[in-house]
Amino acid sequence: xxxxxxxxxxxxxxxxxxxxxxxxxxxxxxxxxxxxxxxxxxxxxxxxxxxxxxxxxxxxxxxxxxxxxxxxxxxxxxxxxxxxxxxxxxxxxxxxxxxxxxxxxxxxxxxxxxxxxxxxxxxxxxxxxxxxxxxxxxxxxxxxxxxxxxxxxxxxxxxxxxxxxxxxxxxxxxxxxxxxxxxxxxxxxxxxxxxxxxxxxxxxxxxxxxxx
Numbered sequence: 001x002x003x004x005x006x007x008x009x010x011x012x013x014x015x016x017x018x019x020x021x022x023x024x025x026x027x028x029x030x031x032x033x034x035x036x037x038x039x040x041x042x043x044x045x046x047x048x049x050x051x052x053x054x055x056x057x058x059x060x061x062x063x064x065x066x067x068x069x070x071x072x073x074x075x076x077x078x079x080x081x082x083x084x085x086x087x088x089x090x091x092x093x094x095x096x097x098x099x100x101x102x103x104x105x106x107x108x109x110x111x112x113x114x115x116x117x118x119x120x121x122x123x124x125x126x127x128x129x130x131x132x133x134x135x136x137x138x139x140x141x142x143x144x145x146x147x148x149x150x151x152x153x154x155x156x157x158x159x160x161x162x163x164x165x166x167x168x169x170x171x172x173x174x175x176x177x178x179x180x181x182x183x184x185x186x187x188x189x190x191x192x193x194x195x196x197x198x199x200x201x202x203x204x205x206x207x208x209x210x211x212x
Contacts (some may be wrong), residue, residue, distance in 0.1 A: 058179025080136035
């Protein structure tokens with residue numbers, strides 16, 4: 001009988017140790033970096049100022065403090081341009097490197113750092129590159145978000161009620177594309193996407209999510 005009781009005690013301790021080990025892994029708090037990348041082809045013969053206005057209206061649907069620029073003297077090229085991510089390895093030692101993409105050659109750019117619930121250090125960049133048949137719209141977003149820890153479940157519930165940074169990012173990008181399509185009558189198609197983009201949400205009605 002004593003041996004049976006002792007064996008049960010040993011098994012119980014082992015089970016508790018296993019649960020504790022698994023729980024520590026599950027509850028470990030960490031920060032995760034999330035990146036979004038979208039490129040759209042926009043075929044339109046609308047005047048450049050009309051396209052720029054539509055793009056500005058689109059970014060302003062969600063981001064109220066975006067820094068918008070429309071450089072003058074931008075040349076229309078045969079093929080569309082593309083934004084470039086700075087390479088830290090090529091910078092001189094001690095030189096600060098901008099982590100966001102550069103929009104050299106773009107006729108319209110927007111940059112913003114919105115404060116969005118559930119994220120830190122969010123940065124958004126959008127560039128319109130004119131070419132012979134229209135424009136390429138390049139969009140990039142990056143942010144960090146906390147995961148795990150004791151607040152994992154409350155964060156999940158809060159995201160269901162208040163929205164998530166992923167939903168905000170997607171809504172901001174899609175509203176920008178929708179505004180250009182609606183404002184210019186352009187024919188819009190997806191060129192590249194990371195993460196993958198299912199369906200054609202830019203053809204759906206506007207679904208604005210305000211920055212918080």
